[in-house]
Amino acid sequence: MLAIDEKRVFKKNIRDLILKSMEKDKLLSIIIPTYNMEKYLRKCLDSLCLSSDNFDQLEVLVVNDGSKDSSSGIAHEYEAKYADVFRVIDKENGNYGSCVNRGLQEATGKYIKVLDADDSFDKSSLSVFLDYLGSHDADLFITDFQMVSEDEAVINKHIHQLPADEKLSWNEYYNNDEFKYMQMHAVTYKRQNLLDIKYHQTEGISYTDAQWVFLPMSTVQSFYYCPVTLYHYLIGREGQTMDARVYMKSIGQLMTMTLDRVSMFETHHLQGTECEAYYTSKLAGNLKFIYRCALVVNTSLIPEVTKFDLELKKRSPYIFSFTNSVVLFDKFPFKVVSYWRKHDYKPLPFYMFYFFKFLYSISKKSI
Numbered sequence: 001m002l003a004i005d006e007k008r009v010f011k012k013n014i015r016d017l018i019l020k021s022m023e024k025d026k027l028l029s030i031i032i033p034t035y036n037m038e039k040y041l042r043k044c045l046d047s048l049c050l051s052s053d054n055f056d057q058l059e060v061l062v063v064n065d066g067s068k069d070s071s072s073g074i075a076h077e078y079e080a081k082y083a084d085v086f087r088v089i090d091k092e093n094g095n096y097g098s099c100v101n102r103g104l105q106e107a108t109g110k111y112i113k114v115l116d117a118d119d120s121f122d123k124s125s126l127s128v129f130l131d132y133l134g135s136h137d138a139d140l141f142i143t144d145f146q147m148v149s150e151d152e153a154v155i156n157k158h159i160h161q162l163p164a165d166e167k168l169s170w171n172e173y174y175n176n177d178e179f180k181y182m183q184m185h186a187v188t189y190k191r192q193n194l195l196d197i198k199y200h201q202t203e204g205i206s207y208t209d210a211q212w213v214f215l216p217m218s219t220v221q222s223f224y225y226c227p228v229t230l231y232h233y234l235i236g237r238e239g240q241t242m243d244a245r246v247y248m249k250s251i252g253q254l255m256t257m258t259l260d261r262v263s264m265f266e267t268h269h270l271q272g273t274e275c276e277a278y279y280t281s282k283l284a285g286n287l288k289f290i291y292r293c294a295l296v297v298n299t300s301l302i303p304e305v306t307k308f309d310l311e312l313k314k315r316s317p318y319i320f321s322f323t324n325s326v327v328l329f330d331k332f333p334f335k336v337v338s339y340w341r342k343h344d345y346k347p348l349p350f351y352m353f354y355f356f357k358f359l360y361s362i363s364k365k366s367i
């Protein structure tokens with residue numbers, strides 16, 4: 001016979017299984033990577049607290065990346081109040097990618113989306129989007145987003161020029177400018193797709209959000225465009241990774257992220273696929289920035305970028321060869337990278353350097 005304590009444990013386990021079986025399936029899991037975001041986190045989490053009936057279809061995973069401020073405490077307040085929606089995962093610091101990886105590992109929703117802790121959603125759009133997800137099925141959903149300042153002024157709206165409410169084939173749209181410049185703010189994936197490829201973002205560095213619109217796209221066959229402005233992307237925050245000054249100082253992390261994307265390109269055999277051009281165009285954007293920084297902006301980076309270039313050749317001779325045709329400025333199609341390699345990775349001649357420096361000065365907005 002079972003002891004009294006064993007009976008209690010057994011009954012509790014049975015009760016937990018029954019309650020779990022009665023839970024409503026989650027439609028959308030939202031991963032919120034969080035590190036020292038006490039100033040912004042309440043606004044972020046408040047934007048997910050819907051008054052509509054579809055609120056319980058959400059699963060919000062706040063992944064606290066070893067914050068030293070009150071971020072964890074704030075997140076636990078929401079978990080206590082909305083235990084069926086919010087869950088806090090406290091972990092040691094591992095940077096952005098580690099939060100996405102942990103969230104993906106523990107998520108249960110049919111679809112999955114990432115929301116940065118200093119950003120927010122539009123509540124009415126989120127409610128509409130949940131209804132939309134519930135009545136459609138695809139590998140990917142595209143929604144609109146807008147850039148906002150700290151005082152909530154709208155700086156720019158990104159409205160995708162795609163057919164709305166129509167099941168579309170990604171193979172027919174991958175070369176469209178809408179995908180060429182696709183950002184993580186716009187995408188929601190079917191979660192199982194990412195699990196099937198054992199998707200894993202680079203950990204320990206920033207800028208890995210760029211990987212979110214790279215390898216996962218290889219799983220997409222069909223998608224819908226839902227024309228709601230869902231994501232509010234905060235820009236201009238001091239210390240933000242996309243701040244130009246921070247971006248330039250963090251080029252080493254950008255190089256690591258780019259090399260890991262190159263490895264993804266190779267290990268998942270994306271060369272020769274029908275949509276290869278999508279992946280090479282995404283890589284070309286990063287590569288152009290890296291080479292431009294060393295050859296035109298800050299020549300002290302040349303030794304570091306030379307090491308990067310040799311590692312690129314090692315990881316993917318194909319992408320290395322592809323970058324011979326990369327130009328630094330679209331309006332002046334001189335193959336600078338190829339020239340630089342042929343001349344033993346030396347700094348550009350002074351006349352060429354100052355010419356490209358001039359081009360850079362008149363095209364800073366495009367970098």
